[in-house]
Amino acid sequence: xxxxxxxxxxxxxxxxxxxxxxxxxxxxxxxxxxxxxxxxxxxxxxxxxxxxxxxxxxxxxxxxxxxxxxxxxxxxxxxxxxxxxxxxxxxxxxxxxxxxxxxxxxxxxxxxxxxxxxxxxxxxxxxxxxxxxxxxxxxxxxxxxxxxxxxxxxxxxxxxxxxxxxxxxxxxxxxxxxxxxxxxxxxxxxxxxxxxxxxxxxxxxxxxxxxxxxxxxxxxxxxxxxxxxxxxxxxxxxxxxxxxxxxxxxxxxxxxxxxxxxxxxxxxxxxxxxxxxxxxxxxxxxxxxxxxxxxxxxxxxxxxxxxxxxxxxxxxxxxxxxxxxxxxxxx
Ligand SMILES: [Zn+2]
Numbered sequence: 001x002x003x004x005x006x007x008x009x010x011x012x013x014x015x016x017x018x019x020x021x022x023x024x025x026x027x028x029x030x031x032x033x034x035x036x037x038x039x040x041x042x043x044x045x046x047x048x049x050x051x052x053x054x055x056x057x058x059x060x061x062x063x064x065x066x067x068x069x070x071x072x073x074x075x076x077x078x079x080x081x082x083x084x085x086x087x088x089x090x091x092x093x094x095x096x097x098x099x100x101x102x103x104x105x106x107x108x109x110x111x112x113x114x115x116x117x118x119x120x121x122x123x124x125x126x127x128x129x130x131x132x133x134x135x136x137x138x139x140x141x142x143x144x145x146x147x148x149x150x151x152x153x154x155x156x157x158x159x160x161x162x163x164x165x166x167x168x169x170x171x172x173x174x175x176x177x178x179x180x181x182x183x184x185x186x187x188x189x190x191x192x193x194x195x196x197x198x199x200x201x202x203x204x205x206x207x208x209x210x211x212x213x214x215x216x217x218x219x220x221x222x223x224x225x226x227x228x229x230x231x232x233x234x235x236x237x238x239x240x241x242x243x244x245x246x247x248x249x250x251x252x253x254x255x256x257x258x259x260x261x262x263x264x265x266x267x268x269x270x271x272x273x274x275x276x277x278x279x280x281x282x283x284x285x286x287x288x289x290x291x292x293x294x295x296x297x298x299x300x301x302x303x304x305x306x307x308x309x310x311x312x313x314x315x316x317x318x319x320x321x322x323x324x325x326x327x328x329x330x331x
Pocket of ligand 1: 054
């Protein structure tokens with residue numbers, strides 16, 4: 001016979017405790033044990049397997065004045081995948097244990113939450129692979145908005161994670177891709193990923209003038225997020241060219257050469273998305289692209305760190321040594 005005490009404990013939901021990274025101040029961090037609640041209606045709780053470290057979060061680690069500290073536990077991890085740990089009321093698409101990728105914002109932690117509509121199933125064929133679907137979906141969405149056609153000359157300024165994926169997608173779509181970077185290792189990678197020509201960024205203008213017989217590129221994708229990269233990218237466009245801004249320009253206003261934009265009659269596209277459902281669509285397309293071989297992110301996961309090593313992950317990203325492309329945190 002069960003005692004009253006036993007009956008009582010069995011009816012109380014178990015308290016789930018797990019680790020989470022807490023960025024307490026610029027460049028300061030600790031791992032903390034926290035309690036994770038039950039998922040609410042329409043929500044899932046995911047046991048996080050890993051999470052990418054996004055270059056756009058570097059200013060937050062460095063402590064730019066427009067951020068507030070401490071951050072909430074797990075923030076700003078937003079490139080996670082894992083398996084369903086619990087489902088809230090009204091969730092019918094997911095069952096416990098299924099492997100998924102999610103849109104969430106506190107994933108430098110053992111568990112995170114997402115709306116079921118912002119979670120995608122990962123097929124069994126991808127079981128062995130890390131899958132930070134959010135940035136992969138971002139690459140798919142940028143590629144779509146770039147509207148690249150076969151035979152076009154496309155310059156990609158900045159060969160980091162996004163730039164390399166875009167190189168691959170554009171080359172597979174039949175474009176002639178000119179990849180520009182400061183780093184030798186990135187240029188070699190772009191070549192492996194299908195770039196027709198790789199160019200060290202300081203020689204960009206002369207090289208491209210020569211390669212396009214003075215005409216410039218029908219499409220230029222800026223994938224760095226600095227004033228300098230924006231200037232270089234603008235210069236490389238052709239008349240009636242398309243300038244696609246994929247870099248994340250978050251540290252204040254930029255100057256643009258309006259005279260040049262105007263004279264050339266450029267189409268300028270800011271290729272970021274804000275609607276989560278557009279993101280999720282991109283994530284689904286990324287899964288399909290990896291499955292059918294259009295996109296191969298695997299060689300780009302160059303560094304993996306444990307959650308205790310989050311500072312090293314940020315510092316590696318900050319110094320960006322030769323060979324570094326993307327850091328993942330494994331949980
Ligand atoms: Zn990101």
